[in-house]
Amino acid sequence: MRAAVLSAFDSPVRLTDVPPPVAGPGEVVLDVAVCGVGLTLERARTGALGGSTPRVVGHEIGGTVAALGPGVTGWAVGDRVTTSFYLxxxxxxxxxxxxxxxxxxWGGFIGVHVDGGLAEQVALPAHGLVQVPDEVALDDAAIAADAIATPYHVLTARAPVRAGRTVAVIGAGGGVGIHVAGVARAFGATVIGIETDPTKAAGLQSHCDEVREEAGDLRADVVVDTVASRASLTAAVGAAAKGGTVVVVGFQGGVTVELDPTPLVLEEVTITGSRYASRADLMATLDLVARRRVTPVIGARFPLSDVEGAYRAVQDNAVLGRIVVDIA
Ligand SMILES: [Zn+2]
Structure with a gap:
């Protein structure tokens, strides 16, 4: 079968012919319809997420069950599914x-520590699967499983928002950032998108209540930092309102910031992080998409034959929203 394979860290991901996967005990094989591509895949390509090579990459998967391994119950051939990114x-x-x-x-990431879904087929642990509602297309389900479920976890578990609150999103034009905006608005919050790229900022106007180049004197109840650079973390803490919460979503190893604890005491500002999403979050996210409360933003599509083009688009960082690769 055709698959996108990383043969060695820091080398390009290339379309390669590999043997099709076989469903082991507790696993299912999916026919993959679509797979998302974002900055996480680029970080995995460089080796920043660990794992080993050669590796079939990709974890934002929408597909249908093609075969069941020994011991798998509760799933049937033809079921439409997506999967957790985590083992x-x-x-x-x-x-x-x-x-x-x-x-x-924890056993690692799909597409990093085991083969992933940028391929015609993938074998996955059955206990990580989530059923896709009939109302949700498989491409929307694929990105819901990470790019929307991650914001859902932030805004329900780490910094719960309700109507009337203000949410600021640093890096609002990225695949996760734009869906932080979408989920926050679905919950009735006012959303301030912070985006330095002028083209992305222009495209964000319809997704946010206000778009700024930098946080400046902003004071938001929840500040979500999807960039997590030294500059963005400093800006995020400065942009928290009295009683506000800063949530760090992205991370880059080795980044440190200086912190004046005064606002933590005098204004009870909370600083925390958020790690991906649970399967329950994935299900709730798919339900939001099924009910048209959140609209997935797919900024570019590539065929599997041009997976290298999808990676170039991520590296150029010029696409608003998520990039997907059509497999079927
Ligand atoms: Zn466990």
Whole structure:
């Protein structure tokens, strides 16, 4: 079958012929319809997320069940599904408590530590799958599973928002950022998008209540930093209103910031982070999409034959919203 393969860290991802996967115990094989491509894949390409090569990449997957491995129950050939990005045990206290991204026995990422979904077929753990509602297209489901579920987790579990609150999004034009805006608006918040790229900023006007180049004197109840650079983290803390919460979503190893604790005490500002999303979050996110409360933003599409073009688009950082690769 055709697959996008990273043969060595820091080399280009190339379309390659590989043997089709076989469903092992507890696994299903999917016919992949579509797979999202974002900055996480570019970071994985460089080796920043660990794992090993050669590796079939890709984790934002929409597809249909093609085969069941030994011991798999509850799924049938033809079921429309997406998957969690994380390999988790399902048994530890974090998994049992619905916070499986903190799993004590975390097994890594799909498309980084095991083969992923930028391919005609992929074998995945059945316990990580989520059913896609009939009303949701598989391309929307694919990006909902990361680019929308991640913001859903931020705005429900880490900094719950309700109508009337103000949410600022740093890096609002990115694949996750634009969906932070979409989910925040679905919850009735006023959204300030902060985006330095002028073309993306122009495209964001219809997705945010206001778009700014920098935070400046902004004071928001929730500040979501999807960039997590030294400059953006400093701006995020400065943009939190009294009683506000700063949530760091992206991260880059080795970035440090100086912090004046005064607003943490005198204004009870909270600084926290948010790690991906649970399967329950994925299900709730798909429900929001099914009910047209949140609209997935797909900024560019590529065929699998031009997967290198999809990576170039990520590296150029010029696409508003998410990039998808059509497999079928
Ligand atoms: Zn676990």
């Amino acid at each position: 988790v045990c399902g048994r530890c206290r974090w998994c049992a408590g619905g916070r499986e991204t903190l799993c004590d026995n």
